[in-house]
Every structure is written in structure tokens, then in C-alpha cells.
Amino acid sequence: MTRFALLACAAAFVVAGCSTTGGGDTASASSGDWTAPVGKDGNAPFPSTYKPYPGRPTALVGATIYDGRGGRIDNGTVLLRDGKVAAVGDASLSTTGYDVVDGSGKFVTPGVIDIHSHLGDYPTPSVEAHSDGNEATAPMTPEVWAEHSVWPQDPGFTRALANGGVTALQILPGSANLTGGRSVTLKNVSARTVQGMKFPGAPYGMKMACGENPKRVYGSKGRMPSTRMGNFAVNRQMWLDAQAYDGEKRDLGKETLKGVLDGEILVHNHCYRADEMALVMDMAKEMGYKVTAFHHAVEAYKIGDLLRENDVCSAVWADWYGFKMEAYDGILENAAFLQREGACVVIHSDDANGIQRLNQEAAKAQAAGRRIGIDIPDAEVVGWFTYNAAKAMGINDMTGSLEPGKMADVVLWNGNPLSVYTRPEKVWIDGALMYDAMDRKRRPVSDFELGQPGEGDVK
Template identity: 50%
Template structure:
């Protein structure tokens, strides 16, 4: 074989080897950012086979089933309906005359951030230093020993989204937690739940920063958002250019890390959910336009007292509203609130959620939803209790990004279940038992609450 032909053959072999080797080495992600540096360490205790029988069931997905039973095992729902077979070795709980629902999900909470005992050292909800702080994470301020968690559990709250406060244009990341006892914050984190970013429009950022060099007007607020998203777009492009260079086999230096812009790029990459504190319809419309300018998705407006004015727009854009039942008049931007806001949003096919934003109201969110349901029916909206209960469960799970695993009583989902003494829309009904992942966390009859805090005992001098 001529020498030139041999050399060409050897060269082709080396090229083939090089290509094969390149397939084994991740070229584009040699300097990939760890997107979950503080992963959940929560692991449910093993749970026994439990059947609750003969109860009125609200599935949380808009359906009511009378005289039904539920079967739970190994943390999951394995049966639900009128004619399910109950194994002889199952622990039976008679639900006759009682009601059964999914665990309630509070989609807007500050528990663990603004805590009791009420002291300045415990005011952890707002990073007051500048109006744009996407680099802060609410989970790093959560106090697992906060006594409010046990009170929320007694109200049937099994899951919550803990958000930073609303002082800033970008308040930081929110975190979804399970209402379980833990020494560490990571031990409360809902496994695989997506992160969120808390934004705020309206009066709060202006009031906080108007005399501190920050925005004084609504146009100043908008300018602040746009500048932050502009910076995020540029940062995203730098990383894309770097990864493309690696893929092309070129030498490249990774961009300088910026933890604030990491969060905003997470939004642009559809990995982090956007939750916006926003009251007025005109400002919600502006935020929708802003999201289209920078190509990201808004998950939910919170408080949203004027959502009833733009319910059709919210339905079209697939944006949820997390709302109070009847808060009104405590500041100017809340004056056009109406008691029928929640049911009016739901009646237009938009996603409605009832939230607390309160350490007191979280203990009776069922009653908050009941008030909104009653106000809607008074004006002829004719919403069923089964539909209205989804405002606390499946719809709330949807805006947290966890609706595939919780938020409704369905076979295969997490066994997050509440047994009520009666109709949960009655002010006379109480939670009797609360289960998280099939484990009994609260039992009123035995005066048992698995969440215990030394700070509930008080301080004796």
C-alpha cells in the first residue's frame, strides 16, 4: 500500500476515535452551574395500610363522591370510590357523617419568615437593602421551629409556598415546603418542586424605596423590572455563547458567575415559576406585557383584588390568581376589591386560588374559601362546593408546579388527606385527622400534633 494511502487511512481512524471520545465527554457543560445546591432531604416515614370509609369526599378536582372510601399505603393513595376492596389487614377508620378532602395547600405564606415570638430578630421576610434582590432565597430565612407551623397543620395545611415579602421589585426565590417537623430547612422542602421568583408591583416598592434612591413611581417600577430582565438576557447570551464555543471544540472561558442573574435566567429558561404581588388590573396588564417583551411566563398574580376585571385575559394567558376572600380597603390599591372576586374569576374559566398571606388566616383557609363560595352563589354564579374546594387544593398545586403528585385525591398521588368532623365549608367543622404522605400528623381526638416547638411553651422567669 502506498505510504500516502496508509497515512490517510491512519488519519481517518484517528478522526473516528476522536469523534467517539467526544461523544463520551459532555462538551457543553464542563462548567455547568449547580441549579439545586440545597436539595430536599425530606423522606417520609413508612406508613401503614389505612382505609377511611363511608365519608363524603371532595376530591379537590371538582368532584364530590358520597359514601366513599379511600385506601392509603406506603405514602400513596391506592384506592378511592364507593366500591373499593379493603384488605382485611388495613387499619379502618369510620368516616360516617364526616368529610374527606386533600390536604390544603397555602399558595402564599410567610410562615417561618415573620415568626412568633414576635421580635425584630425574627423579621426575616424582606431583604430591604435594594429594590432588586433575586439573589436571596426565602428558604435561607425559614425558621423550622416557628410555632405557626403546628397551628397551620391543625387547620389542614399540608403544603405551602413560602415567599419573600413584597418590599422589592424582585424579592427573591420562594420555596415549596411540606408542613412537617424538621431540624433543617432542607428537611421541609417538597422534593422536586420547582423554585419560584417573587416579584411585586404597585405601592410596596415605591413606599419602601421612594426616599432611598429607588423607584418613586409606577413608571420607575417598570424601568427597574426592564433593567433587571435586560441584564438577565445579556447574561443568558454569554452562557449560550460559551456553551456553543465548547460544542464547536473551541477553547472558552466561562462567564463570571452572578447568583442574582442565575435566578432570572432560570425564569427565562422556564425552570423557575413567576409569582407577582399585584393588586390592580392595569398593573397586571402591564406585567403581562413585560413578560411578553422578555419572553417569560407568569404563573400567578397574588392578592390580585382586581382580577375580576380581567378574568378573560387571565384565562387566555393561562395565568392564575391567588386571592383573599374579602380583604379590602387597607391601602389605596385595594379599594376596588369585591367579595365576589374569587368566584367571578373562576366563573370565567380562569384559575382561581384562595391563599392566606397570614399566620392567623392560614389556620382557617377552609372558611376563607367558604366565604368566597357563598358570595359567588349569592349573585347567581352557582359554583358547587366540590369546584370551590379546588381553590385550596388542585389549583394551588398547579401554581406550585406539584399538581402531578398532590392537590387532589387520585390513585397514585401522595396521600395528603384531611378528615373533617363535617362539611369543611361550615364554620362548625374541624379537622379531626391530617395525613401527610399517609402518615398521621394530627389527631384532634387524641390531642396529638406531631409538630412540636419549645417556643409554644413560653419563657418562665
């Protein structure tokens, strides 16, 4: 058997363990007698077939623990068993029956979560043939689902795991459209299909956008919307039409919109300017839905109180701004001002490289705050790329923090995770060791990166 054939057999053996026919809980949106699958597993189309890789009872001892909820334990212990966090505490926790990993001088956090990614939909290599994230043929495309473009072999997934400690991520459609379609939340594991990566029980999201992108894309085509007032007019009419939908004749777009109105699908809104975010929140109240997070949100610092009062998270960059007019008024202190107001802060990537250093981006935002007298403890900053992301994605009861009973999605860092010199040393997903910098056999590589067989290998 050739080297290539051996690799293919090994890969098939590994990913076969990801597949199952299980579904999980059923979630439906209903209107009268009408019932259509909406957000979660079970009867929904394209259900998750994710099954955790096998793990061993593991005790991480001696490390500094940041639990994702603002807690810190020095010389702490984290116990992982049966895919869950079994216990978190100090050095007095018994480790009998566990494989012990010495974390002395190191740090433990929950797995990193990226709320805004396009991996799989805009995979590496970045060529036109891989451009599958924007259905830019109509301003409203709620009927499309990001998961139907996800390529599981995108090398970006394994790089995000190894370099960034990313254990879960949300894949969103692009922002050419006012309504771009459904997002999907994935566990960052190798699988043959997107269903083998789908985070079980995670609600769907719906991507919306305001501002320059939709009006530029459709204005250039001589179509509405070409202005910001056109954006809102088209959006409001969409919601009015969705409210009137009775389901007698299936409409994929209106099924998604109905799911939003029934609270089963979460709205993730690409929006830069503070005035537009305020208008969108008013439109949401008018039409009966809720925005879970504004993404990019470079002017969120101007309305931190409104965002707090409406329980809307801001998914932001540390310092990416000024690249177009609506991003002009971004400031380095954005996240710090939001934190000071008690608003929800999330650090996101929107980028195949940025997803590999969300911890460092959070540290930059923290440092900008410190320079103006807003000193945010490290333990709280870690929540910006763990628990707060999970909260805005509707999965915080399952992951995002180190609490007993939650998924054992965990990173052991070789130093302080808020240092530019630090990298993940080990990463567990549902208690299975998926990456180990000290073990070459635990460094996953995409099938795509294995390359093509040489002529001499073919038999």
C-alpha cells in the same frame, strides 16, 4: 434525666427520621456550555433532605369525598398505602389489609395548600428580631432565597397543620422589592432544618411585586423606583441584563433570573390592580418569561378573560381589601367572577392566622358568588385551596388531589370543610398520621412552645 431532657431526646428521635442524604431528580438551566443548579433536587445547593414519617396502610370509609378536581363521592373510600393514594372510589373498594377509619358523617379532601405564606420568615412571636422576610436594601434582590430565613420551630407551622389541615405551603420573600428573591415549597412537618421540610422535586418560585410597595419603600429613600413607570423601567432593564448573562462569572441573582427565563423557576407576582397585571403579562411576553400567578389580585375580576387566556392563576383573599389605595376596588365576588370566566382561582393567606382557615375563606368567597347568582359547587371550591394551589406551584403532578399514585396528603374533617363549625380531625402527610384531634400524642407542638427549663429542672 429531667423532663426537659426527656423531651429533647424524644424530639431528636422524631426529627431524626426526617433526614436523609437523598436528592431526587436533577434540574438545571443551561446556556451553551454553562450549567448552573436551578430549581429542584440533586445537584442543586441546599437539596431537600425530607423523608416521610412512617405510616400504615389506611382506609378511610363512609365519608363524603371531595377529590380536589371537582369530583364528589358520597359514602366513599380512600385507600392510603406506602405514602401514596392507592385508590379512591365507592364503598365497594376492598379494605382488606388496611387499618379502617370510619368517616361516616365526615368529609375527606386533599391536604390544604397555601400558595402564599411567610411562616418561618416572619415567625411567631412577631418581634423585630424575627423580621427576616424583606431584604429591603435594593429594589432587585433575586439573589436571596426565602429558605435561608426559615425558622423550622415557628409555632405557626403546627398551628396551620392542626387548625387548617395544611400539608404543604410556599414561603415567599416579602414585597418591599420589585424582585424579592426565591421562594421555597415545604412539606408541613416537624424537622430540625428547613432542608428537612423542603418539598422534594418542587420547583422554586421567584417573588416579584408591582404597585405601591416598591415605589413607597424606595421613593422614601430618594431612590428609583418612586413611581409605577419607574417600577417597569427597573424591571425591564433587569430582564435585559439577565438575557445577556452567559454564566462565565457566577452571579447568584442572574442565576435565578436565568432559571425563570428557562422556565425552571415560576414567577409569583404580588399585584393588585388589573391594569398593572395586564402590563406585567405584556412585559413577560416581551422578555420571554411567564407569570404563574398574581397574588392578592383584588382587581383580577376585571380581566378574568385575559388571565384565562394567559393561563395565569389569581391567588386572592375572600374579603380583605380597601386597606390601601390599590386595594380600594376589591369586591367580595372576585373569586366567583374569575370562576365564571374559567380562570384559575386560588385562596391564599399571607397571614399566620389566615392560613389556619383557608377552607372558611373559600366558603366566604363561594357565598358572595351565590348571592349574585353564581352558584359554585362545593367540590369545585375545595379545589381553590388544594389542586389549583398545587398547579400554580408546579407540584400538581405530585399532590393537590386525591388520585392514585399521588402523595397521600389527606384531611379528614369532622364536618363539611366549607362550614365555619368544621375542623380537621385527622391529617396525613405522605400517608403518615401527623395530627389527630382525638389523640393528644398526635398534636404536634413546636419546640419553641415547650418553653425553657425551670431552675429546678437543671442538673
